Each structure stands twice: as C-alpha cells, then as structure tokens.
Amino acid sequence: MSLLEIEDVIVEYPAKGFGKKPFRALHGVSLDIAAGETVGLVGESGSGKTTLGRAVLGLAPVTAGVVRFDGRVISNIGKAERRKLSDDVQVVFQDPYTSLNPALTVEDILTEPLLVAGVSRAAASKRVRDLLDEVRLPADAGGRLPREFSGGQRQRVAIARALSRDPRLIVCDEPVSALDLSNQARVLDLFIEIQERTGVAYLFVTHDLSVVRHISHRVAVMTSGRIVETGPAGFVTSTPEHPYTQRLLLAAPVPDPARQAQRRADRHRLLAAQAEQDEQGGGSFAASSAQG
Numbered sequence: 001m002s003l004l005e006i007e008d009v010i011v012e013y014p015a016k017g018f019g020k021k022p023f024r025a026l027h028g029v030s031l032d033i034a035a036g037e038t039v040g041l042v043g044e045s046g047s048g049k050t051t052l053g054r055a056v057l058g059l060a061p062v063t064a065g066v067v068r069f070d071g072r073v074i075s076n077i078g079k080a081e082r083r084k085l086s087d088d089v090q091v092v093f094q095d096p097y098t099s100l101n102p103a104l105t106v107e108d109i110l111t112e113p114l115l116v117a118g119v120s121r122a123a124a125s126k127r128v129r130d131l132l133d134e135v136r137l138p139a140d141a142g143g144r145l146p147r148e149f150s151g152g153q154r155q156r157v158a159i160a161r162a163l164s165r166d167p168r169l170i171v172c173d174e175p176v177s178a179l180d181l182s183n184q185a186r187v188l189d190l191f192i193e194i195q196e197r198t199g200v201a202y203l204f205v206t207h208d209l210s211v212v213r214h215i216s217h218r219v220a221v222m223t224s225g226r227i228v229e230t231g232p233a234g235f236v237t238s239t240p241e242h243p244y245t246q247r248l249l250l251a252a253p254v255p256d257p258a259r260q261a262q263r264r265a266d267r268h269r270l271l272a273a274q275a276e277q278d279e280q281g282g283g284s285f286a287a288s289s290a291q292g
C-alpha cells in the first residue's frame with residue numbers, strides 16, 4: 001500500500017463574482033507516493049502543482065475524488081483530525097522570508113509545535129538542539145530572529161520546524177526556488193540526507209527540471225490541471241514520452257551557450273513537428289494533453 005494515494009481528485013475554486021462558474025484547477029488527478037519516496041511534481045506556472053500540494057494538506061477544496069494517507073481518507077476531514085494529521089504530514093513553503101513568524105526567535109518557532117503536541121519544555125529544548133544540528137545550523141541559532149539569517153539558513157529553520165514531530169510525508173512547495181544556485185544545491189542535499197536518515201517521503205513541487213532530476217525518484221508532469229506523464233526521474237527527464245514534457249525539457253535552460261542554442265533549435269523543430277501532426281489529426285498534442 002502506498003503512503004499517500006491521490007485518486008481522481010478534482011479541485012474547484014469558488015467562483016469570483018455573481019453568475020460566474022467555479023474555476024476547475026485539477027481535473028481528476030491520481031498519484032501515489034510510497035514511504036520514503038520522493039515524487040517530483042513539475043509543470044509550468046499555473047499547471048496546478050501547488051493546488052495538488054494544497055489538496056493533500058487540506059488547504060484547497062477537494063470537490064471530488066479522494067486523498068488517503070496510510071489507508072485513511074484525509075480529504076475533507078475536520079479541523080481536529082487535520083491537526084492530528086500534522087504529526088505525520090508537514091509542509092515546507094517556497095518563501096522562508098514569509099513562512100516564519102518574524103517576531104519569534106528560532107527557538108520559539110521550533111518549540112511551539114512541540115509544546116502544542118504535549119512535549120515537556122525540557123524535552124522540547126533538547127529536541128530543538130537536535131533539530132538545529134540535523135539541519136546544520138549552529139546551536140546558538142535558537143536565540144536569533146529569522147531576519148538575522150540568510151535565505152538558505154532561514155529555509156533550514158523551516159525544514160527543522162517541519163521535522164519537529166517526525167513526519168512521514170513533507171509537501172515541499174518550491175522550497176529552493178527563492179535561493180541562489182549554491183544554496184539550492186546545499187538545501188537539496190539536506191533534503192536527501194534527511195530522507196536517508198528518517199525515511200520521510202516528499203511530494204516535491206517545482207517548476208525546475210534540474211531540481212527535480214537531482215532530488216526525485218519519480219516524476220509526475222502536470223499541465224492544465226492534469227498529470228500527463230509519470231515515471232522514474234531518469235527516464236522522464238531524459239527521454240520523455242509526452243509532447244508536453246518534451247517541450248518542457250527543451251525549454252529548460254542549460255549553462256553551456258552552444259548546447260543552449262542546440263536545444264533552442266531542437267525545440268523549434270519539435271514544435272513544428274507537433275504542429276504538423278496536429279494539422280494532420282494524428283497524435284495531436286492538444287488531444288493527448290486533454291486525455292491526461
């Protein structure tokens with residue numbers, strides 16, 4: 001049995017304005033994540049990646065379909081059950097600048113969820129020291145405010161907070177997108193190291209294929225509220241089957257200008273070939289996207 005099962009999930013955001021229809025952001029999405037697995041969720045802006053992560057967290061309205069965690073239905077559960085679930089399912093958001101309370105010290109940020117869970121103050125203080133060590137922050141970091149840290153360090157605080165109650169799944173929503181490249185690599189390595197030690201699973205939302213290649217066991221590709229391709233990370237990011245993934249891959253920048261020019265040319269050729277196919281009615285990109 002998978003740790004997380006997302007089955008035919010539809011998410012509709014309420015209509016904005018009288019007489020307007022609700023907006024359907026997910027059109028029946030299914031995805032499983034095993035214990036200890038990282039599934040990278042990629043797709044262009046607006047494809048529905050964050051919405052799927054929020055549906056798992058109970059932050060987006062699941063209009064139809066079901067989300068199960070460890071065999072239990074967790075979509076549309078009440079607040080008390082959702083609070084209990086937060087022992088097992090946690091989140092790290094993109095922006096470490098806004099996801100941490102600026103008025104609290106790191107010690108308070110990390111202690112709070114432990115005290116709420118009924119952990120004694122002495123045990124919580126010990127746990128905070130261990131957490132700082134786990135995310136490679138100095139022991140004296142506890143007495144400082146979030147603004148006294150760099151972006152990468154702040155994201156480490158957010159990761160420590162997510163880890164405080166030993167979750168089995170962390171929804172990571174673009175957790176390295178706000179960081180510079182060297183910090184991105186370090187924080188990604190930290191995620192991998194933590195997984196190796198704890199066996200936590202990640203639903204890793206990102207628009208960046210190089211990030212997804214680095215961290216994921218499996219990749220799911222989203223476009224227009226549908227998953228169009230899933231498979232082992234190595235396959236999907238090197239020999240994608242779906243035309244949308246092929247285009248996404250060729251659109252991803254590479255550092256070498258000669259290779260970049262080659263990719264641009266490949267992308268134009270691919271687009272022309274796909275447009276020709278569409279005109280002939282065979283293997284239509286639009287039709288294959290719509291099938292999900």
Ligand SMILES: Nc1ncnc2c1ncn2[C@@H]1O[C@H](COP(=O)(O)OP(=O)(O)OP(=O)(O)O)[C@@H](O)[C@H]1O
Binds near residue numbers: 043052
């Ligand atoms: N609260 C909301 N109310 C109405 N529509 C929303 C809401 N949140 C997201 N949407 C819409 O749902 C669609 C999917 O958005 P979502 O944020 O899930 O995409 P995404 O792939 O994560 O994009 P990005 O990479 O830019 O964050 C978009 O068209 C967006 O405008």
